Amino acid sequence: MTSSTTSRALNDIDGHIVLAGAGKMGGAMLTGWIAGGLNPNRAVVIDPYVSNEIKALAAKGVRLNPDVKDIGAVAALVLAVKPQMFAEVGPTLREIAGSSLVVSIMAGTTIAGIAKACGGKVVRAMPNTPAAIGRGITVAVAASDVSQEQRGLTDALLRATGSVEWVEDESLIDAVTAVSGSGPAYVFLLAEEMARAGVAAGLPPELAMKLARETVSGSGELLRQSDLDAATLRKNVTSPGGTTAAALGVLMADDGFEPLLTRAIAAATARSKELAK
Ligand SMILES: NC(=O)C1=CN([C@@H]2O[C@H](COP(=O)(O)OP(=O)(O)OC[C@H]3O[C@@H](n4cnc5c(N)ncnc54)[C@H](OP(=O)(O)O)[C@@H]3O)[C@@H](O)[C@H]2O)C=CC1
Numbered sequence: 001m002t003s004s005t006t007s008r009a010l011n012d013i014d015g016h017i018v019l020a021g022a023g024k025m026g027g028a029m030l031t032g033w034i035a036g037g038l039n040p041n042r043a044v045v046i047d048p049y050v051s052n053e054i055k056a057l058a059a060k061g062v063r064l065n066p067d068v069k070d071i072g073a074v075a076a077l078v079l080a081v082k083p084q085m086f087a088e089v090g091p092t093l094r095e096i097a098g099s100s101l102v103v104s105i106m107a108g109t110t111i112a113g114i115a116k117a118c119g120g121k122v123v124r125a126m127p128n129t130p131a132a133i134g135r136g137i138t139v140a141v142a143a144s145d146v147s148q149e150q151r152g153l154t155d156a157l158l159r160a161t162g163s164v165e166w167v168e169d170e171s172l173i174d175a176v177t178a179v180s181g182s183g184p185a186y187v188f189l190l191a192e193e194m195a196r197a198g199v200a201a202g203l204p205p206e207l208a209m210k211l212a213r214e215t216v217s218g219s220g221e222l223l224r225q226s227d228l229d230a231a232t233l234r235k236n237v238t239s240p241g242g243t244t245a246a247a248l249g250v251l252m253a254d255d256g257f258e259p260l261l262t263r264a265i266a267a268a269t270a271r272s273k274e275l276a277k
């Protein structure tokens with residue numbers, strides 16, 4: 001968080017938080033807000049096809065698809081629809097956005113494009129799915145007309161789902177999307193492939209998946225809690241002339257993991273830029 005952004009308490013919000021698009025990411029954020037103290041009566045969902053999990057939140061007071069005139073004061077409109085449908089959906093949200101805070105988590109979609117389609121004072125943010133367990137990381141960038149109070153509200157909404165970093169340069173968001181927005185998928189793929197390779201090496205499938213899951217999650221937790229950097233933690237596993245060195249000889253070869261990941265992240269960054277067009 002920049003020193004100029006002061007987070008607000010979620011249980012101390014004037015007005016309503018309107019979530020447009022309560023799918024995987026929007027739904028995870030809504031769950032985080034309510035767990036973080038947002039009064040469910042302050043939450044409104046606009047989504048024609050909500051899941052049973054979101055329908056269950058209605059029993060706690062979250063309003064689903066009310067008439068715009070019945071929403072009441074809007075503190076923030078959060079955009080979590082697919083970027084490909086925003087051109088169609090954006091203008092239908094203009095009345096809700098008004099001159100309120102609009103927080104978009106849509107990949108690729110620029111602050112200028114969002115302001116043009118639905119108005120409002122726009123913050124562009126890129127979260128990731130560990131938000132569902134309060135362990136996400138979000139990077140946010142605010143348009144120049146977003147007030148300090150609106151930044152504080154945004155910070156509170158995002159912080160309910162994990163860590164938050166603010167940047168001033170919107171062009172960084174494409175690479176952020178490629179590293180942390182899409183990043184959980186790379187880690188899950190690693191777990192899938194470790195399990196598959198374990199089976200190929202002779203392990204029963206259930207044991208292979210358990211070893212992969214616990215190794216990926218345990219290593220992630222060690223990385224989080226340790227004062228050591230990732231390279232040192234890796235070296236600590238690597239006994240000279242041992243098994244890890246044999247595996248790393250393959251993974252760190254000239255055509256190994258590094259150029260592969262560089263290409264993957266470049267592809268995701270390029271796709272984020274493309275989605276802006
Ligand atoms: N998934 C992720 O890890 C991340 C996603 N994002 C961004 O979050 C956004 C949502 O992604 P994700 O949650 O994966 O996608 P989902 O498809 O799960 O969520 C989008 C939701 O919007 C709903 N929807 C469709 N039409 C409308 C409409 N007219 N008005 C309101 N809602 C509508 C969809 O319903 P239906 O499914 O029935 O069409 C769905 O529930 C995207 O912009 C993505 O770039 C950002 C960071 C990470």
Ligand SMILES: O=C(O)[C@@H]1CCC=N1
Binds near residue numbers: 177181182
């Ligand atoms: O795949 C996507 O486009 C979205 C954005 C980051 C993660 N999921």
